[in-house]
Amino acid sequence: MKKISLLIGVLALGGVAIAHAQQKPAIDPAKADAVVKAAFPTANEVFAPRLMPDETMRQCSASRNNPSKAAAAAIRAREKAAIEYPADGNYMGDWKKGEALAQNGYGLRFTDYPPTRANGGNCYACHQLTKKEVSYGTLGPSLSEYGKLRDYKDADVKAAYEKIYNSHSALPCSNMPRFGANKILTIDQIKDAVALLMSKDSPVNTGQ
Amino acid sequence: MFADRVKMRKFVQRRDEPVKIMRQVLYAVICSVLAMIPPALAQDAATEKAIEKYRQMLKEDPWSNPGLLDADRGEALWKTARGPKNVSLEQCDLGKGAGKGAGKVDGAFAELPRYFADSDRVMDAETRILWCMEKLQGFNPADLVKKPHPGGGQPVKELGAMATYVASKSSGMKYAAKLDKPKEKQSVALGDELFHRRSGPFDFSCATCHAAEGLRIRLQGLPFLENPKEARKVVGEWPAYRVSTTHVMTMQHRLLDCYWQMRMPELQLGSEVSVALISYLTKNAEGGNIAAPGLKR
Numbered sequence: 001m002k003k004i005s006l007l008i009g010v011l012a013l014g015g016v017a018i019a020h021a022q023q024k025p026a027i028d029p030a031k032a033d034a035v036v037k038a039a040f041p042t043a044n045e046v047f048a049p050r051l052m053p054d055e056t057m058r059q060c061s062a063s064r065n066n067p068s069k070a071a072a073a074a075i076r077a078r079e080k081a082a083i084e085y086p087a088d089g090n091y092m093g094d095w096k097k098g099e100a101l102a103q104n105g106y107g108l109r110f111t112d113y114p115p116t117r118a119n120g121g122n123c124y125a126c127h128q129l130t131k132k133e134v135s136y137g138t139l140g141p142s143l144s145e146y147g148k149l150r151d152y153k154d155a156d157v158k159a160a161y162e163k164i165y166n167s168h169s170a171l172p173c174s175n176m177p178r179f180g181a182n183k184i185l186t187i188d189q190i191k192d193a194v195a196l197l198m199s200k201d202s203p204v205n206t207g208q
Numbered sequence: 209m210f211a212d213r214v215k216m217r218k219f220v221q222r223r224d225e226p227v228k229i230m231r232q233v234l235y236a237v238i239c240s241v242l243a244m245i246p247p248a249l250a251q252d253a254a255t256e257k258a259i260e261k262y263r264q265m266l267k268e269d270p271w272s273n274p275g276l277l278d279a280d281r282g283e284a285l286w287k288t289a290r291g292p293k294n295v296s297l298e299q300c301d302l303g304k305g306a307g308k309g310a311g312k313v314d315g316a317f318a319e320l321p322r323y324f325a326d327s328d329r330v331m332d333a334e335t336r337i338l339w340c341m342e343k344l345q346g347f348n349p350a351d352l353v354k355k356p357h358p359g360g361g362q363p364v365k366e367l368g369a370m371a372t373y374v375a376s377k378s379s380g381m382k383y384a385a386k387l388d389k390p391k392e393k394q395s396v397a398l399g400d401e402l403f404h405r406r407s408g409p410f411d412f413s414c415a416t417c418h419a420a421e422g423l424r425i426r427l428q429g430l431p432f433l434e435n436p437k438e439a440r441k442v443v444g445e446w447p448a449y450r451v452s453t454t455h456v457m458t459m460q461h462r463l464l465d466c467y468w469q470m471r472m473p474e475l476q477l478g479s480e481v482s483v484a485l486i487s488y489l490t491k492n493a494e495g496g497n498i499a500a501p502g503l504k505r
Contacts, residue, residue: 027401035398036405039479040472047473050408057406061413064404108409108471125425137425139417177410184409 029058046113060173067172075172082181083165091161091194098196099203101189102129108184119184121164121193126176129196130203140176147198148205157198164190275372275449275501278364278456282373285366286313291345300340301326302333302374317378318498321487323389330395332486334371334460335478341367349478356477357461364447364456367477371458372447375500383444383496387487395480399488402481403434412470414485428505436492443493445502452505459486 036051043051053061056079059071067075104120106112124133126140150156163170165180179185185193196202286297299306302316303324321332327339341347358364364372387396406413417425418433432438447458457465460482464475475482 027398032398032401032405035480035484036402036407039476039481040474041476043473050472053405053407057411060411061404061406065415109468110473111468135426137427138423139425139430175416177412182409182411 047110056168056172063173065173065175072172075168079166079168079172079178079181080162082178083162083169084180084187085161086187086191091157091191092199093188093191093193093195095192095195095199095202095204097189098192098194099130101185101192102127102196103133118186118189121179121185121189123193130208132203132208143197143204145205145207147200147202150198152198152200157194160194160197161190164193273449273501273503274454275447275456275503276376278369278447278449279372279376279501281363282366282369282371282376286370286373291341291347293344293346295344297337297340297344297370299344300337302336313374313377315378315381317375317500318381318384320385321387321392321395321483321490322385323391330391330483330487331478332459332483332490333374334367334458335483337367337370337374338478353477357458357464358455360453360455362455364458368447368456368458368461372456372501375447375498378498379500381498383440383490383493383498385487385490385494387491392487395484395487396491398480399484399486399491402485403488408471410471414466417466417469433489433492436494436496439489439492440494440496443489444496444498445500445504447500448502448504450504456501457504459489 033052040047040051056075059067059075063071101121102123105122105125106117107115107119123129123143124136126137128136128138128142128144129146131144146160147156159170163176164185166178167174167176168178177184179193180187180190196204199205286300289296298308298312301324302313303319303322304312304314304316306312317333320336321330323330324336324339326343329335331339338349338352341352342349352367356365356367358368363369387393403414403418406416415434417423417430420430421432421435421438423430431442433443446462447456449455450457460475460477463482463485464477467473467475
């Protein structure tokens, strides 16, 4: 199962690598920044900062998500340092809330502004999780039986928290959002998502 | 599942009865196909199959495409004297010269985007129509780009209807935009750069969703737009009538909607970003068929 997930990941990255090999004239980064600034004139103070990528995004875009060893190490270190851990050292919340979060795609669009409720994680957009939900995307690997396949080990519970908080800390230039680092989800919400993946009674692991 | 998208889109009223019936039939087919799916392993393949069957139904009867009504509306608008200067757009040069004769609009879309010396810019069809509405008819462009796209259930706006008309007059032809002048090459390269530019709180770029074959977001298939084979299949179907929102969506609108999914602000119609992305997509789709207005989910 894990091998299959890995294979899917490698294939997805492969597509990016092929495109990267194509020849293209260089674009001055300052030029790209300027046209982007001009193209979104209605951006208010909440949205305007989104027009400019941070250093990690820049490194990933410039390398077409195929960072050099040095850049990957820099990204991993930077993003790892950006992880905030739960104060009580407990990484697992409530899987039921985690499931609701995984279903919910609300949040941060211009039609969601000003916000009327908590953001969702929308994990099903990209991942298979429970068997019951057949409407799942395939941008990410299947997470079905995620905890079971890892024997519910403590180290994997922590790793899942870190992955969801900051995907690039585990895989630089991941296509998965940095849910904690980018303030999409709160620490408590991330704990709920971890519980969905890693708790024994979660439908992800009971095969429901 | 399709209902999800439906809810998300907040679309309200439907434009006319035939469309409503068509949609009901389509949903019924999807639901019955999905209901037959055995659980577990077969699910993936069966889901894809249901979606494919749905696409086929959309294509079986091209004349049922309500987008053709918008193309007709667009033609009437194109030929009517309008705006503060009260002239028609028949003097709008889409790259094949201005004037009433056939051949000025026919086939023009197939060669867009292109560089226009009068504006010293590369322009796609919608940006060019916007420019002509300003320069020839005297409309205020700020008004035209303020709310340029329809909400769910509303008909496409005038500019979009004219873009649908213009595109339909290249339907059946192949994309033949040259994109070989320096500014055109620059626009394609900028589009390529922007396609891979990650931004916003989700770190998305267009490539996040369109840089590999056979992937989906929930159940929506994601075309691999970097790949000429896939780009040739879908790019020429825009503007397209979208069943899920019951209106024609233009390419400029499509891009705004994808930026919406990226949690970015509203992309301005006619902006250099929008033209560059369209140049890039069109370059990838070179040689592909134009079948506009298309029909989409």
